[in-house]
Amino acid sequence: xxxxxxxxxxxxxxxxxxxxxxxxxxxxxxxxxxxxxxxxxxxxxxxxxxxxxxxxxxxxxxxxxxxxxxxxxxxxxxxxxxxxxxxxxxxxxxxxxxxxxxxxxxxxxxxxxx
Amino acid sequence: xxxxxxxxxxxxxxxxxxxxxxxxxxxxxxxxxxxxxxxxxxxxxxxxxxxxxxxxxxxxxxxxxxxxxxxxxxxxxxxxxxxxxxxxxxxxxxxxxxxxxxxxxxxxxx
Numbered sequence: 001x002x003x004x005x006x007x008x009x010x011x012x013x014x015x016x017x018x019x020x021x022x023x024x025x026x027x028x029x030x031x032x033x034x035x036x037x038x039x040x041x042x043x044x045x046x047x048x049x050x051x052x053x054x055x056x057x058x059x060x061x062x063x064x065x066x067x068x069x070x071x072x073x074x075x076x077x078x079x080x081x082x083x084x085x086x087x088x089x090x091x092x093x094x095x096x097x098x099x100x101x102x103x104x105x106x107x108x109x110x111x112x113x114x
Numbered sequence: 115x116x117x118x119x120x121x122x123x124x125x126x127x128x129x130x131x132x133x134x135x136x137x138x139x140x141x142x143x144x145x146x147x148x149x150x151x152x153x154x155x156x157x158x159x160x161x162x163x164x165x166x167x168x169x170x171x172x173x174x175x176x177x178x179x180x181x182x183x184x185x186x187x188x189x190x191x192x193x194x195x196x197x198x199x200x201x202x203x204x205x206x207x208x209x210x211x212x213x214x215x216x217x218x219x220x221x222x223x224x
Contacts, residue, residue: 033211043156043201043214056211091155099143099205100163103212105155 002026004106006092012112018080021109024073025094033103034067034077035091043091049075050097082113115140117204119215126192126222134218136202137184145178145185146203146212149196156201159187192222 005024013019025032033048047057049069057067064083069075079086089110095103117138124132136145144163148156162178162185174196178185189196199219203212 031211042216045211045213048211097209099209100161102158102161103146103203104158105148107155 004092004094004104006090006106006109008109009107010110010112012114013082014114015083016081017113018078019082019086019111019113021077021090021092021111023075023077023092023106025075025092026104027073029094029096029104030072031095031097031103032069032075033093033095034075035093035105036088037091037108038088046077079111082111084113087111087113115206116213117202117215119200119202119218121218122216123219124221126189126196126220128194128222128224129191132189132192132220134187134189134200134202134220135184136186136204136215137182138204140183140206142178142180142183142185142204143207144205145176146205147176147185147187148201148203148214149198150201150217151198189220192220194222194224196220197222 007022030051034046035043037043046059047067052069067077089108091108092106093103095101117136120135126132146161147159150156173190176187199217201214201217203214
């Protein structure tokens, strides 16, 4: 299996620009999670989906952040407009929903907003 | 609700042992352990599903004390490759997502 796939791996953009991060979960997994990791705040859960439906987006920091999952094999996290404080590593993870199942992380997207 | 990990950081010489603890203030369904190397994604190590369960992964093992609401990760005869940040992820009743601790940074030196 290819594992969780994220793109791009690195993104450098200017403040005010729109940024779109992409994720392809592991085939057969029906839960998808978006995390943000910084030195100060650690690993934060932003939003998660079950069966393509957003379940909890309480971790999304502001209205500038939005996420979609149009089908079982694709999700996006969009930041519009981006700000320097959004600079972080964004991870996508997937899992087969259920108590006994493992969760796997993608390689992450390192976002730098100048 | 975030589990508390201890210690925050530890430095070991090759061959030494270490214990990393993960405690929750709420009853747990399961505990998941991950290791993250610098610049990489967290990598799944093991999952513990019920009280008293112990598992092993190479020379890394873990236990889960359901009553005490805590889990411990044991690293024996540490190797340089064990260096990284170890996270526990706790799962609670109600089909909620994993909640991760702040991590324990482990450095193994020659």
